[in-house]
Amino acid sequence: GAGVSQSPSNKVTEKGKDVELRCDPISGHTALYWYRQSLGQGLEFLIYFQGNSAPDKSGLPSDRFSAERTGGSVSTLTIQRTQQEDSAVYLCASSSDTSSYNEQFFGPGTRLTVL
Amino acid sequence: KQEVTQIPAALSVPEGENLVLNCSFTDSAIYNLQWFRQDPGKGLTSLLLIQSSQREQTSGRLNASLDKSSGRSTLYIAASQPGDSATYLCAVRPNAGNNRKLIWGLGTSLAVNP
Numbered sequence: 001g002a003g004v005s006q007s008p009s010n011k012v013t014e015k016g017k018d019v020e021l022r023c024d025p026i027s028g029h030t031a032l033y034w035y036r037q038s039l040g041q042g043l044e045f046l047i048y049f050q051g052n053s054a055p056d057k058s059g060l061p062s063d064r065f066s067a068e069r070t071g072g073s074v075s076t077l078t079i080q081r082t083q084q085e086d087s088a089v090y091l092c093a094s095s096s097d098t099s100s101y102n103e104q105f106f107g108p109g110t111r112l113t114v115l
Numbered sequence: 116k117q118e119v120t121q122i123p124a125a126l127s128v129p130e131g132e133n134l135v136l137n138c139s140f141t142d143s144a145i146y147n148l149q150w151f152r153q154d155p156g157k158g159l160t161s162l163l164l165i166q167s168s169q170r171e172q173t174s175g176r177l178n179a180s181l182d183k184s185s186g187r188s189t190l191y192i193a194a195s196q197p198g199d200s201a202t203y204l205c206a207v208r209p210n211a212g213n214n215r216k217l218i219w220g221l222g223t224s225l226a227v228n229p
C-alpha cells in the first residue's frame with residue numbers, strides 16, 4: 001500500500017477484555033515497530049520485528065502484551081486482560097532495509113480506551 | 116541511558132515568523148536523529164532525518180542541524196504558516212546495530228496564528 005495502515009482507528013473496551021490491534025506496513029518493508037503514546041508522555045518503544053522474528057521485545061510492559069508478525073507483513077499486537085493504564089495511542093511504523101538510513105514511517109495509530 | 120529533551124514545550128507565534136525548535140540528547144553516540152510532525156488523529160510524519168556524520172538537512176522551509184558532540188539538534192522553520200501548527204517531535208536512534216528503536220522527546224506544540 002501507499003503507507004502504513006492500522007486498524008481499528010479507535011477501540012473502546014472494558015477492563016479485563018482482550019484486544020487485538022493490527023498493522024499493515026508499507027509493502028516491501030522488512031522492519032516493523034510498535035510504539036505507545038500515553039497522555040502527557042512521550043512515545044515509548046514496545047517491540048521491533050525484522051521479518052517475522054522480534055530481535056527486541058524489551059519495551060513490552062508486561063506479559064499481558066504480545067505481538068506477532070506473519071508472512072513478513074501484517075503484525076498484530078495483543079493485549080490480554082486490559083487495564084485502564086493500557087489506554088493510549090498505539091503507533092506502528094515500518095522501515096526498509098534497502099536504505100542505510102532505516103527511516104521509520106508511521107501509521108495513524110489506534111486509540112485504545114479501557115473503561 | 117539516552118534521554119531526549121525538547122524545548123520549548125509550547126510555542127505560539129504570528130504568521131511569517133522564523134522560528135527555532137530545540138532538541139538535546141544526553142548520549143552523543145547516536146546513529147541518526149529524526150524530526151517528526153504530529154497532527155491530531157493523523158499519526159506521525161517524518162520531516163527530516165540526519166545521519167550522525169551529517170551536519171544538516173534541508174527540505175523546503177525546514178532546516179535541521181545536528182551537533183553530535185554537544186548533543187543538540189535544532190529545527191528551523193522559515194516564514195511560518197498557520198498550516199505549520201502541530202506538535203514537532205525529535206527522536207534519536209542510539210546505535211547502528213540491530214537495535215533500531217527510537218528514543219523520543221516530549222515534543223514542542225507549535226501554534227502559528229494568522
